[in-house]
């Protein structure tokens with residue numbers, strides 16, 4: 001009744017009509033939901049709603065609606081949905097999923113400061129050195145390129161967060177951070193979210209089918225604390241010994257006014273690996289896929305690099321203005337395989353009305369970034385990799401304000417985007433300057449084909465299957481699927497390197 005009064009007769013945004021109790025639980029698309037949502041937009045328009053287990057989920061799918069709500073009404077649209085699982089597991093410290101409370105604000109301010117463009121520039125020499133290290137690994141064992149990409153990203157993140165150099169193998173900080181990331185992804189599986197709307201699930205015994213999430217919650221609490229505390233102890237010791245290197249932690253911890261403040265900062269820093277790892281790794285993996293699928297693009301990029309560097313040096317950041325084609329490749333990589341096609345869900349903190357529709361407080365709001373970046377009227381042949389989209393007729397780089405959709409919106413926009421920009425540029429330029437990547441040949445000398453479509457996997461689903469396999473329920477809830485990242489399943493052996501100017505590395 002209260003809600004009816006608040007609605008003043010206004011309808012929710014249109015959408016598929018669900019069954020009464022469970023709403024659209026079973027309508028919510030299971031595979032690549034962004035495609036289904038884009039399809040639904042043709043019927044319902046650029047703002048639609050679903051009711052998932054009693055909760056309103058609003059999906060916005062045009063630049064107009066996304067900007068109007070998530071950017072221009074950011075004061076209302078910057079919360080995250082309540083995930084009981086995170087609260088129970090004591091994981092609400094993790095910045096990307098944190099509710100928009102004081103703790104998030106403190107952590108977010110520190111991360112914004114540490115990763116702002118001026119600060120990100122200071123990390124560039126480190127990113128360059130780690131990239132050269134990556135080239136050497138690639139040269140030694142090209143078939144393990146996925147592992148090398150992961151190592152590179154881990155090395156960059158741990159260095160910028162703590163000034164810490166990760167070990168060659170089995171680094172304790174990195175391994176724990178990776179485990180948290182895996183658990184975090186796993187926790188987005190349907191059963192955990194279902195426990196949101198069915199609190200009584202928490203009182204059922206752990207051994208029952210589908211109750212695996214209770215064990216996860218238990219293990220996750222301890223692991224989370226380790227990931228926060230260990231680097232903090234390391235930082236304190238290295239500050240005391242005078243061995244601390246420039247890093248976000250060094251700047252932030254110096255300014256801490258209390259133990260509580262310190263705890264919030266440490267939690268925000270510990271979130272960075274989870275937020276930045278899979279995402280950057282995904283884009284860099286897309287890069288290698290692109291190289292085997294589009295040899296002519298590789299060739300053109302190499303001739304641009306050769307004309308600037310003359311085969312004498314490795315590319316540096318100062319070369320960037322003279323390498324517009326490389327820059328255009330980086331932009332197209334971000335657009336081509338959108339890492340988080342539906343970003344991370346936002347939530348509203350008060351009732352709102354938009355286009356005559358009622359959006360209640362506490363709604364989950366999902367922006368379909370994929371729909372924007374694969375709209376054929378803006379990007380013709382959207383599935384084809386075409387760096388030229390981002391070049392003017394005279395070969396200069398064109399800015400495209402729509403691209404930032406990959407990094408989300410409003411107050412929650414990804415604070416790591418400037419660092420991503422410098423990582424992508426240096427890796428793409430350095431790999432193209434030193435290697436030619438192509439498909440592997442079979443024993444008869446025929447190229448082994450690579451199916452680019454196969455390559456879209458589903459990291460989260462796979463990890464949840466591993467942990468929960470015996471007990472997994474088959475149910476799916478809506479918002480779970482929105483948190484999917486692309487995973488990559490093409491064979492790691494499909495990589496032959498030709499151009500190996502060892503003297504450069």
Ligand code: HEM
Nearest residue numbers: 095096275276279280339343344406407408409412414416
């Ligand atoms: C290609 C790489 C990356 C992509 C595509 C990406 C994308 C995103 C997206 C879509 C969000 C959610 C935005 C929203 O809610 O509207 C996000 C949040 C976040 N990202 Fe990234 N990200 C990337 C790399 C990184 C890196 C390298 C870092 C750190 C160094 C990072 C740190 C964060 C953090 C801390 C948040 C949470 C912000 C908050 O909730 O307030 N990301 N990112």
